[in-house]
Amino acid sequence: MIPTPDDVWRAAERIKGIAQTTPLLNSPVLDEMSGCTLFAKAENLQVTGSFKIRGAGNRLVQLSAEQRKTGVVAFSSGNHAQGVARAARHVNCPAVIVMPSDAPQVKIEGVRRDGADIVLYDRNAQSREEIAANLVEMRGAVLVPSYDDPNIVAGQGTTGLEMVQQARALQTTFEHVIVCAGGGGLGSGMSLAFEAIMPGTELWTAEPEGHDDWARSLNNKTLLANPPGTRSICDAILTPQPGNIPFEIARSRFAGGLVVSDEQVKWAMQVAFSHLKLVLEPGGAVALAAALYALPDHMRGSTVGITLSGGNVDPQLFADCLLA
């Protein structure tokens, strides 16, 4: 049930040709601004514009011939949706994605482009879990969870494996790594890789205010949910609470959680625009925002890795964030 570092190495083999190795970027300007030596893992440059293809690819290449015929079902606000749709195209299997009707247009288009069917639902009136469960039953399809699944976690963990390999190639070591956290598939998967091959690295989650379930859960060593009804621009990571498997892995492997405001997220998007020439979506910019505006004192002067976990943002929202 709980994946191991070996599962991460196996996932890395399985997703070759589906996901890409993304660059690890450094910028002297960002070093100056953050007060640390910052290395940013640019998963916004990943296939489908986020790390989610890693987990989806790792899950879908393991489908049986029979399962590839009946296909897969997933629900997601967009990045996991695109990962599943692209992975399904790779293994030539039908996919139905349940998405909220207010999902970013760029994410809906991305799913459609890869040939998946989309079922839109009303976020306030309908349950996506129920819709997906019905589809699974009707079609005999396989549900692909977005984070609470050992294969998804192991797939996302390949991000950490690459970061360690890239740091070594630069003859450097991360003293700290900050990971954007929603359900926690990315961070927990990465922590398996770090524990095995760069065990001295201290890991931190990053989240928007009002959705600090990870920070509170890690702090209290127990799984805590967000109060309902809180809002943030970080659509990609607004999960109700940490995933069960991710939290089980992360609770002993993460030092804690950092929290940033939506305003700080916008500033981080502006910094990525001006100094990295990269497009980040709000949820993909929280770790950068934490490094720039909420860095704990003990990290100053150290070597810090961060994830830039996605770049799927609509032009109007991006323009609004740039000029905010």
Next chain:
Amino acid sequence: MIPTPDDVWRAAERIKGIAQTTPLLNSPVLDEMSGCTLFAKAENLQVTGSFKIRGAGNRLVQLSAEQRKTGVVAFSSGNHAQGVARAARHVNCPAVIVMPSDAPQVKIEGVRRDGADIVLYDRNAQSREEIAANLVEMRGAVLVPSYDDPNIVAGQGTTGLEMVQQARALQTTFEHVIVCAGGGGLGSGMSLAFEAIMPGTELWTAEPEGHDDWARSLNNKTLLANPPGTRSICDAILTPQPGNIPFEIARSRFAGGLVVSDEQVKWAMQVAFSHLKLVLEPGGAVALAAALYALPDHMRGSTVGITLSGGNVDPQLFADCLLA
């Protein structure tokens, strides 16, 4: 006077530690949109946000100890300015940059951040050549031209060397390469590398309408200027005519020139935003615009390399282009 491929190889050695190896990116969506297999050299991710650091680095590391004391002078609308300022910081020599007062703010800030002095001038009333010549005389400084210089051309040519190496690593060959062209330092330098190590590649310039001096000059086998007073959003590449050294090199090595409208440049910036998650400035997007909207029929279905030559654009202009 005219650099050789050997000068490009030497430049590549000299600029190690000053410039970076930028990624060569492919996107299935862009392949579909362009009708060819497209590989984009992301020089917007280069140090200082454009390829210009390559040439400036190659020139400045060759300054004598004496020249490093008296320093350098350059004039530029911004990308060469930033390249020279950064290279000067590397070799610890003073730099004065003559920039138009209406240069993009992001470029002026970039120069200032690297500690160079800036002399602003009025594009419509003053001659930057005269201002720079006076500074050179007063200070005994070295003028660093932005393209009409063999060391600058050889330095920019390292972009082509890297593209060939990266294509080979992917076991592919460019049948055509399209290069953003202002003075032509980048394209002419790249053509030296291609002729030497990937000689079957057909090279094309890309320019905005009204500034099609390269297309007309290549077509007529003689150096032709732009009519005065034409406008375009592509500030980085609005040179009056091809550089003498660049044209001398390129005239026999380029197949011709492609021309795109400012509107097509904006669309290309939108495509880079949506599908590459990259920030391009208008002048850095002309080759992509040509591949997407002005691809000659004989290139359809072929493997095409393009330069994404810069990403230094002010937020307001970028937002305007995104929403155009």
